[in-house]
Amino acid sequence: MAVILTLQLAGCDAGDDKGNAIAESDGKTSIKDLFHDSVKEDNGKQRETDAETAGEQDSSVDMTEDTDTDDDEDVRYQDDYYEFVNKNLLSKIELAATDAHWDWFGELNAVVSNEMENITEELANDGKTYEKGTSEQKIKDMYECVTDMENRNETGLGPLKPHMDSIRNASSIDEYVDALAHLSGEFGFSSIVGGYSIMQDKADPSQYSVYMMYADTLIGKEYIEGENTQEYVDLYLDYINDMFMEFGMTAQEAAVSTDSVEGLLRDICSSTLTTEQLYDPSLTYNVYTQQDLQKLYTNVDVPKMLKTLRVNGQDKYIVMDVEQAKKINSLLVEENLQALKDYSTFVMLNDTAKYANANYAKLSDDMQNALYGITESWGDEKTWKRLTQELLPWEFGMIYVKDHFSAKDKEDVEKMIEQILEEYETIINRQEWMSEATKKKAVRKLETMQVKIGYPDKWPAERDMMQVTPISEGGSLLSNLLVSMQVSIDDSLSKLGTKVDRAEWDVTPQTINAMYDPLNNEIVFPAAILQAPFYDRNNSYGANMGGIGFVIAHEVSHAFDSTGALYDEYGNYNVWWTEKEMDEYKKMSQSIIDYYNNYEMMGVKVNGELTLMENIADLGAMTCITSIIGEDAAALDEAFGQMTYNWASEDTASFMMYLLNTDTHSPNKVRVNAVLSSCDAFYRIYDIKESDGMYVAPEKRVGIWK
Numbered sequence: 001m002a003v004i005l006t007l008q009l010a011g012c013d014a015g016d017d018k019g020n021a022i023a024e025s026d027g028k029t030s031i032k033d034l035f036h037d038s039v040k041e042d043n044g045k046q047r048e049t050d051a052e053t054a055g056e057q058d059s060s061v062d063m064t065e066d067t068d069t070d071d072d073e074d075v076r077y078q079d080d081y082y083e084f085v086n087k088n089l090l091s092k093i094e095l096a097a098t099d100a101h102w103d104w105f106g107e108l109n110a111v112v113s114n115e116m117e118n119i120t121e122e123l124a125n126d127g128k129t130y131e132k133g134t135s136e137q138k139i140k141d142m143y144e145c146v147t148d149m150e151n152r153n154e155t156g157l158g159p160l161k162p163h164m165d166s167i168r169n170a171s172s173i174d175e176y177v178d179a180l181a182h183l184s185g186e187f188g189f190s191s192i193v194g195g196y197s198i199m200q201d202k203a204d205p206s207q208y209s210v211y212m213m214y215a216d217t218l219i220g221k222e223y224i225e226g227e228n229t230q231e232y233v234d235l236y237l238d239y240i241n242d243m244f245m246e247f248g249m250t251a252q253e254a255a256v257s258t259d260s261v262e263g264l265l266r267d268i269c270s271s272t273l274t275t276e277q278l279y280d281p282s283l284t285y286n287v288y289t290q291q292d293l294q295k296l297y298t299n300v301d302v303p304k305m306l307k308t309l310r311v312n313g314q315d316k317y318i319v320m321d322v323e324q325a326k327k328i329n330s331l332l333v334e335e336n337l338q339a340l341k342d343y344s345t346f347v348m349l350n351d352t353a354k355y356a357n358a359n360y361a362k363l364s365d366d367m368q369n370a371l372y373g374i375t376e377s378w379g380d381e382k383t384w385k386r387l388t389q390e391l392l393p394w395e396f397g398m399i400y401v402k403d404h405f406s407a408k409d410k411e412d413v414e415k416m417i418e419q420i421l422e423e424y425e426t427i428i429n430r431q432e433w434m435s436e437a438t439k440k441k442a443v444r445k446l447e448t449m450q451v452k453i454g455y456p457d458k459w460p461a462e463r464d465m466m467q468v469t470p471i472s473e474g475g476s477l478l479s480n481l482l483v484s485m486q487v488s489i490d491d492s493l494s495k496l497g498t499k500v501d502r503a504e505w506d507v508t509p510q511t512i513n514a515m516y517d518p519l520n521n522e523i524v525f526p527a528a529i530l531q532a533p534f535y536d537r538n539n540s541y542g543a544n545m546g547g548i549g550f551v552i553a554h555e556v557s558h559a560f561d562s563t564g565a566l567y568d569e570y571g572n573y574n575v576w577w578t579e580k581e582m583d584e585y586k587k588m589s590q591s592i593i594d595y596y597n598n599y600e601m602m603g604v605k606v607n608g609e610l611t612l613m614e615n616i617a618d619l620g621a622m623t624c625i626t627s628i629i630g631e632d633a634a635a636l637d638e639a640f641g642q643m644t645y646n647w648a649s650e651d652t653a654s655f656m657m658y659l660l661n662t663d664t665h666s667p668n669k670v671r672v673n674a675v676l677s678s679c680d681a682f683y684r685i686y687d688i689k690e691s692d693g694m695y696v697a698p699e700k701r702v703g704i705w706k
């Protein structure tokens, strides 16, 4: 999918996988006990006292710090609601040396992963042989490939070697581009040019189109051009240098190659869209014919490249970042040939390091740890088991839902979704700045929104297509990785020219997250998010509203955020607002940007533009759930408390820097306090005065949906 809006940063190892301070000590951590019992009908001291008690009774919590709190140092909820609610919990969370981050998403993910690790362990040791193509066979044989370091060291770059040679031996730009096109067309590797993705067409989401993707910008534009990021860039350059040495270059050659990679990288980044711009279809949806593409890439034989990519003969190609493409074309000249070859060599090494021999894997792991401020690695066994899960996500997904999904929970959550969709209808209809015609369209978007809960009825074709060859039959980790990449690209290519199946899932049921996809106008709640603390059927109404209710309302709100608003109910990129309404929307967006720009973490300002969409979704979600709850002060208190608790987090300084630079969500503490400070109901039930830290004057409170 092009732009899927998740609840929490996704695709980041440290965020998703490495937050596991509690689960490590005991997989059976009673999450809700930590806070749920502590939510009292009244605000204030009572909650804090109970939270302490609950924490003390829970032996599985890592009690690394003295949990006694000194009353003199008590944070007042009127000044900092997030700290007040989460102080006790966070005082018990000490990031392990292997963690960059702790939050409930990571915590639950660790619990899920631990279970999957146990399944892997059992299969590895049961001495049985399973029938080819079964989940058990795939997991067992893949795990063997992952753990057999002798085999991995012997394999080296193995099946990739000929492709790497064709990059290294290219004697002209033409040969270089051809080598990249082969890697992209056969496996989906992309570095500088020729990377593509087959996704729903934004102008007609019932069809697939070929999107010409941007170049791999390594550590990313935000770091390369950031003000506080030079030390991380230096660290990354060291990593490039080390990878080149491991590849067999001398120290001098590696230094020269690293310099030239850096030069290209800076040049490319100077013409690359920012992360927030990538969400703007007016910048990324650029339709080109093959002839147009040839005019854009004057230094490339475009028909030949498209043929090798296996996407020739299309009516249109969508270029994601035109300025970057122009820049890259200008760089595709003979005098840059060596630098380009070095750049693509490094990208290949970096993309496959985790699956290659022990030295490459260690370099990659060390770099990522340093980037996120992690001081100790997981150790081989855990790394291997997680890698196996990553390689066979759907096999593990099938196993996961067998024991982890109840029809009763699904029914409960469906009811809440219905209620939330109805409430948005009410909210939309009370907007004075929207015309009746536009309101009708917005309501239509709610009525036609597709809801996916739990897991797919039909498992993705990719799962069946993926076969694992054991070592005894000549397989290796790298060869199986390449098979999975081939399967993925073959599957995409087979969809080109067919009608989009809206029932398809592209998120696994064991994912601890939720999504809105504007192209399908759908919200997705994988089975794994339907658990405490987000949802608990034994929780009070208010607590579940602040938990899964807030999550649902956040996702629905994405249908009308600064990006979502640009798509209609069918997922077409189609501006359905009047010009006047759009102006009004932009004015409100600007005040939200300014409002969040005022918040900071570690002395670094939050980027209000980067986080705009998510902030709009959070603000809208809070309006929605407080409107549903109405005047019930006790339920509001529970909802605020639960929402705040669910967003508790702890980060290393380096990881916070990473988030501030790249995450489209505000830091969790800001997500909570900024939203509550703009929420009228928050002022209604708590005694917040002008002199309090949480106070924001009514006219300065922000949000699209009030």
Ligand SMILES: [Zn+2]
Pocket (backbone or CB within 6 Å): 005, 006, 007, 008, 554, 555, 558, 614, 617
């Ligand atoms: Zn979101």
